Amino acid sequence: MKAYKKLPIGDCDFASPFLDTLQYTPPARGMWNIVHVGMLIPESHQIFVCAGGCLRGVVLTAAEMGAQDRFSTVSIEEFETIDGSIEDNLIDGIDDVIRRLPKKPRAILVYTSCIHNFLNVDLKRVYAILRKKYPVLEFTDCYMTPTMRKSGIDPDEKMRMQLYSLIDKPSEEDDGVTFIGDVYPISRKSELYQMVKQSGRTFREITGTLKWEQYQELGRSRILVYSNPAARKGAQELAMRLKKELVYLPYSFNPDVILDNDNKLSELLGVPFEEPDWSSALDEASRFVQKKRITIDYTASARPLSLARLLSNHGFEVSSVYLEGFNGEEKDDFEYLKKNFPAIQIIKSSHPDLPFDRPNQVQDDVIAIGQKCAYYENTEHFVNLIADGGHYGFEAIDSLSRDIISAFNERKPVKDIITVKGWGCRI
Secondary structure (H helix, E strand, C coil): CCECCEEEHHHCCCCCCECCCCCCCCCCCCCCCHHHHHCCCCCEEEEEEECHHHHHHHHHHHHHCCCHHHEEEEECCHHHHHHCCHHHHHHHHHHHHHHHCCCCCCEEEEEEEHHHHHCCCCHHHHHHHHHHHCCCCEEEEEEECHHHCCCCCCHHHHHHHHCCCCCCCCCCCEEEEEEECCCCCCCCCCHHHHHHHHCCCCEEEHHHCCCHHHHHHHHHEEEEEECCHHHHHHHHHHHHHHCCEEEECCCCCCHHHHHHHHHHHHHHHCCCCCCCCCHHHHHHHHHHHCCCEEEEECCCCCCHHHHHHHHHHCCCEEEEEEECCCCHHHHHHHHHHHHHCCCCEEEECCCCCHHHHCCCCCCCCEEEECHHHHHHHCCCCEECCCHHHHCCHHHHHHHHHHHHHHHHHCCCCHHHHHCCCCCCCCC
16 A cells, blocks of 8 residues: 555555655755765865756755865856757866865866756766876765756765775785775774674774875775765675675664674674673663653664564564655665554655644653654654664664663754754864
8 A cells, every 4th residue: 555645554555655755855854965075085076067047956955064175066057958068068067176285185076967868978988088187186076966866876875985085005004994885983892893893993984084094004904994884886886896805784773683694794804792781771771761652764774673663572562664665775664664553654765745733832742853853753752863873783772772771861953953964074
């Protein structure tokens, strides 16, 4: 069964729970976009080439994060799409930006847009000319193509792929571990980081790079690890290109999956691992919040159904999950919830009716996990978790348990928090 807006999970169709409708984006802006992600490449400069109306959002993103000096734009005019000059103007515009820069960066990230795809612009020719003219600069192709959001590689997946496209094959390799594809540094308390540290190996991640040379060091590690499904294509491409061992340790709130991941990593690194007491803090949080309703949205974690399953099994009253569709990796969690907790509401987070359904009064009986559901449920009791926030494994369960108790005890200024674009991104 499909629905326009919401449906109990017991009545849901996993393959496609919602019918397509006009979409609405709530003013919950904490997720990172392609500008934020690209800024993780140190000593790089971004050039966005698109129409003026489209440029507005990315310009504001760069300004809000204080990165105007690492960001430029080239505006496309209507005549270019008619007289065939769009390709040469793309080259000339990028050339003009580079010549005006007071200090030459190590890398140029060029973001072309939907119109370049529609007009079949020869981007290979464009980059060949630019690389010949500026041989000391690295260029990589990036894309601001929202029209591709639901077909093929979406812009987020492509950006996470291009994030590592400038890493050269190293002259020497070591036994280090490079964590791929996430925008938040992995928690130093997580078992993933602790096991790498215990093994005596070097742990690397792009969030720890401030210089171009440090960025290139990411390629020295023999082992690449990723956990975010959105990073899969990028991790696979990098591992194949550099001939590295690639290990997928998926984000999950299922203790069995976490234990399997940790045992796999333990064997790989040759270090012992003992399952920690992860349930005590969670059970304490469950007793603490009593009968408050818990609502979750997909911006909080790559595995919202896994999270709903964990909390439901530990006495929390999970009332709803806001998402756009089901992640294929959550089929097992979906089936489990459908059978054991069929009343949980699955709500389409972009449905245009949702702002009209929003309660006028602040709701004290709801704890939200994620910015979008905090807005829709109009609650000041919420956990500001975004894209797993660098938390992993049993440590993620422990951290979330404490955050739920904190959300119960303390009201948050929701408007002030969720209107910050790219939460945690500071240059």
